[in-house]
Amino acid sequence: MAASIDFRQDINGLRAYAVAAVVLYHFGVPGFAGGFVGVDVFFVISGFLMTGIIVSQLEAGRFSLLGFYLARAARIIPALAALCAAVLVFGWFWLTPVDYQRLGRHVASSIAFLSNVTYATESGYFDTASHEKWLLHTWSLSVEWQFYLLLPLALIAWRRWVGRGPAHLLAFAVLGVAVSLALSVVLTAWRPTYAFYLLPTRAWEMLAGGAVYLVQRRWALAPAAARLCYLAGLASILVSVVLFHAGLPWPGAWAALPVAGAALVLLAQRQDALPTGHPWVQWIGTASYSIYLWHWPIAVGARYFGLADQALWAVPAVALSLLLGGLSYRWVERPTRGALRGLRAPRGVLVHGAVTACVAGVAAAVLWAHGVPARVPREVELAAAEARNRNPRSPECLLTGWGFGSVQGCHIGAPGRPERVVMIGDSHAGALLGAIDEALTQEGVGGRFFAATSCPPVLGMAWERGLESDCRRFYAGVEQWLKSRSGLTLVLVGRWSNYLHDRPQLVTLDGRTPLDRLPAPQREALYRERVVQGICRYAPHGSVHVLAPIPEMPYDVPRTLATDLLLGRARSDYGIERAAYARKHGPVLDALHEAGARCGAQLVDPTGALCDGRWCRAAEGGRPLYFDDDHLSEYGNRRLVPLLRPLVRHASPAPRATAVVHAPQAD
Template identity: 45%
Template structure:
């Protein structure tokens, strides 16, 4: 059964499924673990519709107009997007901390110019929690679609003219789709974030829609065939929504499931199918674009104001998503599209360009300006601590080896990002101005020989560990070696809300990746850690630093927001919670101390009182995020490192706790 006119109930209903999946996934509904595949479904729909629009115009007597095509796409996408960006910039003036507001300006600029996918590709990965405080992260998909809109008409028009019509278009689009898929699969192994955001790696999903359209022009399934094709397609989509998880490398071969499902639903053309043609699906489908636009900033707001774990707040945000989507559809999408369509193309184009400039211009200014008096000085001072990290962090993380301080190397520091966060405290403890330390390591890489990582850092970490294992014996023999890592993280995973998409999942393994810290993994960890310590201690005085307390929330932002909204906020972790988190690693370090002669450095007496480890000292954050000490915070550890370089070294196995020399954070 077909709908009257050109309206496709099946496509509209498929949009509803896609947007509901994405929204519920982003709001944290665990039953929709694969909800992010809704974007893949949108891509297939978009490719299908654009192919039909372009080929229809090419076959018409008036021919295809690039200007008309691009203007129609701008009328469809830009009004609601520009309104969203304008609202965020206005609210951000009052509610966002300085660096957050600057970043919003940067992302608005990329979003309205449809380059945000490349912008986000250079930042954190889509599934990382670090990405989930970006108010316009979801616009990456709009940028991919717009890049498709720019290139696809050129391809089809050229092929139409060269091949004399649509005869060779199906094999051409099929070949390009396969090439893009192959590129995507290769890229997913080497650079997952690039595979996710990069248009050439996503083009196959849009081209799949074009392939379906061309197949339909040659073959139409019977009514009975359509039923089973549509049911199979919906089963694939629903299966993907429920069974696929962010831990699966995405996009990759599994992405064929939702893409294939969407293609089958489009191929079936069942306008009265129960799952897509019902009234609720049609209501959601017509508003799917606006719902998609407005839902993500509300998700970020829940996180920003620390409401994401409160069910009532989540429910209110969901209802607000539907309300804003409905209002945006009726007040922005429809009126603007209709009125721009009634104007002459030149006038409509001029209005669109002016609207883009009105939003992009201020965004450009905000991106580069600090607006020193926008917020109270105390708020800005606290928030600025998020940038008070090792000034050579980016440089040395990429190089994996750096000399800090003077040229006279007095110690070798081996570590990950926690080592990088603390290394300048060691430099500050050196007795002479020409003294320095050599840092070896990179973020996310534990100093444990034989360790493998279930993370993108695997390749670079293996190079570091292999080279270190081969050269450490001859590397400045007799020079003290200090090992500083986020040791517990690698075997027990991150805390709730951290960059692990699955909290408590081990990052490290020795034979195969693990979903939980099994007894076998703990045994292997203990053995390899002690073996590594003994190998290092054979040629160097070895110092193992106990783990840094982890706060679980980004300290400068949390304290800055508390000041902004005049709320009292004390951030700390109890010593009991610290000891529970790190009991296993502390026991392993004690074994290394006993068997290898390693010496233990314990930061707890310098960072904590008898009950708790505070995140601030006299109101000033000691961390630049949730678990890395800032350049202010790490100075509390200078007395802990100073005895390493004193004339009277302490005995093997000693835990340094100079209570009389430490400062107490408040």
């Protein structure tokens, strides 16, 4: 029995449940901790429909590759372009220059259907920082569009070189599911952010939908079996929505449950079933694309304006999502789809190209103009600009990304002078590059700088799963450089507490066991011992100085200060209490003191330069000391120069007695 690719109420209803799960998850509604699986359900539906369109038209001898692409563009681009235009207009009035520049980059990548690649190189989907990206949700549209581009080409090639019979086509889908799923499982454990965003690890979900279509073309379920499949499919999706959570490695093997659930619902073909056929469900399914587009900017806006802290904020947010989604469907999606679908090349290409180029051009102008600082008052511009105030040598000296290459380090301090001082660490060391360089230059001393993002100067530790081997290779290179040297002054800098507290599920100490799987006492004891051992490995090369943790703020300082100034809600108490600093970093400070007792490492305390008796400041005189929430800017790190100068002034080859060096007390 051939499966129809005409309108199906079960598919439309499944869309409604998928978008409802995503919306309620993003609005933090209790009971929807796994609502992000709605995107996986959408992928299955897309794969089912696209496979059906391509295969049926190929077999009828009327498939047009360009026509297929234009039809997809007519479905996706108008509403997306309208949303991008709307957020650009909003940003002109309400975003700081740094945020507006970033929005320009995200709009350009979204309208070009490359936003999944852009976000894969930034923070993870579940990270707090991602909640401030107005177009984060467009990553899924980019994945789908890339799938649309490649699927017809792959099917045409398969039919030509392998076979065009039903069994051959089903083998194509099954093989694609197997390969992509295997890659997804491996990459989710190794490079989770890439696995989440990129097509190769998501294609299996869409190909699973394609496999369902190919199966339905030949076999139909008996009514009783169809009812069972339908209920089992809905139950699988419901279980995923209720029981799954952001802490799971995703997509990987866990995604198989909601994907299988969606596939079972499609396989059942229950057109008359009430759960997916109810009129309200059908309306939501019909407008699901526009609802999906608009809900996420509403969620970001609620947090941006501080509304998400209010009780029951999700109620008006959901209502507004339905309203704007409905208006977008009524006034953008429906009329443009009808008008554009009939366009043929080259007119269709010109129209879609012009719309895309117009939006991308405006976004590129915003990006090129650095967010158009002239839009905002001077004090807002100065506060926001601190986000860019990083050392110009950071790209040269701080290794970032994946697969660290050769470890060369970079010369710092007085040019041409012997390298007697070495700073080693992670991105917090990178944030102090200007300070240590200034201290060395003032003292007429040369030095060497080694730093790699997410790699503290302790072997066997990393900030993100999959980085262990890169960090290990990096520090092996550092040790090789140190091997023939002694009598150095070594300054170790790390975001020490971050590896213990903030995301222990991603941190391993042996390359195998995440910290969050260990009981708290065992976790702290193991971490403490590894830190002490790691620090003491450097003792044979000279005197070791360990910088205590830099105070970390609970928000992005330049963005928060600039936004508050822009919205007229600035205050004078940006920072954290010193007592909060002591509570968070107590276990790490104990470990650093123990390293001093065991091998003479000297603890260097930066809080005197950044805190008074009660408060650790995030800004001073209306200017941030940080370029984000935890990294000192070039303006902020200069407060540590008086603390660093005595360390580099008298480089000693012998380990010193346990001591603590304090920065001058702030006023």
